[in-house]
Amino acid sequence: MATSKPPVDYLITGATGGLGTAILSTLLKNGVPTSAIAVGSTREHLGSTYEARGLQFRHTNFESITSLMRAFQGVKKLFFVSTNTFDNEKRMQQHRNVVTAAEQAGVGRVYYSSLGIGGVDGQPHEVDLMVAHLETEKMLRQSQLVWTNIREGVYADAFPVFLNWYPKDPQQVLCLPCDGEVAFALRDELGEATAKLMMRDGFEKQNVLLTGPRAIKLSALASVINQASSRAVRMEFVSDEEYVKRSAQRDIGRKNEEFFRNWATLLHSFEAGKAATVSPLMGQLLGRQPRDGEQAVRLLLQRDRDYTWHQNYIKKGEKGASKGSITEFMKMGCCFV
Structure with missing residues (x-):
């Protein structure tokens, strides 16, 4: 029988990812003992x-309630990041296992990392990436747990995949089916704001929204790329079918038509304003104004003129890679959370 471990104030799942790493770093910087x-x-x-x-x-096997119960023993606050399978049914079952195990293990508080599409309480079921998030939020509402659903803003860091931009071509034509405003955040x-939210009381059994301070049009980012990296990219808007066909044919990252469809x-959903809602909460938690999308992209390109985002590439660096679907993309982890 496994030896039980001492109780802890925080359990961070997904700590090897970018968001989890930032949460862990912030907790430590703010005096939480290891x-x-x-x-x-x-x-x-x-x-x-x-x-x-x-x-x-703590080993977290999302397929096993027993394993999760063992991992959750003695945990006051659990940060629960969405699993990275694109199979919504499988992902929802994994999340159901987490909720069940947290209830049975007596976890004091659950913070779920959801996605900031639809504002703080919207239910955009038509957006496939939101389906499992919305169902998980519902699971938590119906549970006996004390929870907070954190709708994390869309990552500014992932701008290359939204524009399908690559640093290789200084005069790339960015092909999109529509424009839309997004309240991007770094x-x-x-991660810093999420950690600070977890360190304070409040927001029990609520959804909260963390975003940048203003919404930015996707088209505005082309100008930022040009200004920050001395390029001459331009944007062209085409029909959905043209977007799918042209993007798949030209894509350096080997993403296929299924992905672009x-x-x-x-x-x-961006065009419909589903990611344009701005919340002041992130700035309140940080104690400063967070960077907006334009500032964030400029910063990323100043750090690295040839900045790339790993999820813009399927099987990056692998010659002859034929895979390029949205499923393969999601196996690398959702680019938002």
Whole structure:
């Protein structure tokens, strides 16, 4: 029988990802002792790395309620990041396992990392990427847990995949089916704000929305790319079918028509204003004005003129890669949360 581990104030799942890393870093910078933090991961071999830093490690197998109950023992606050399978039915079952295990293990508080499409309480079921998030929010509402659903803003860091921009061509024509405003936020700032939210009381059984301070049109980012990196890219708007066909034919990242057909539905949700809602909460938590989308993209390109985002590439660097679907994209982890 496995030896029970000492209780902890925080368990961070997905701590190896960008958002989880920022949350963990913020907790430590704000004086939370390493002994009060546990890191959860599906990859058991990472345990010794975290334990060498004085952190606890909990193996989180989302297929097993028993395994999750063991991981959740003695946890006051659980940060629960969405799993990265694109199979919505499978993902919802994994999330159901988390909610059930958290209830049975007596977790004090659950913070779920949802997605900021639809504002703070909207129900945009037509956006496929939101289906599992909305169902998980519902699971938590119907549970006996104390929860907070954190609708994280769309990552400014992922701008290359929204525009399908690559640094290789300085005069690239960015082909999109529509324009739309997005209240982009930097991932590191989202992680910092999320950690600070977890460190304070309040927001029990509520949805909260974390966003940048203003919504930015996708088309405005082309000008930022040009100004910040001395390029001459331009944007062209075409029909959905033309977008799908042309993008798949020219895509350096080897994404296929299935990907772009699904991606067009997300872009149209931006056109409908589903990601344009601005909330002041992120700035309140940070104690400063967060960067907006234009500032964030400029910063990223100043740091690296040839900035890339890993999810703009399917099987990056692999010659002859034939896969390029939205499913393969999601296996790398959703680019928003």
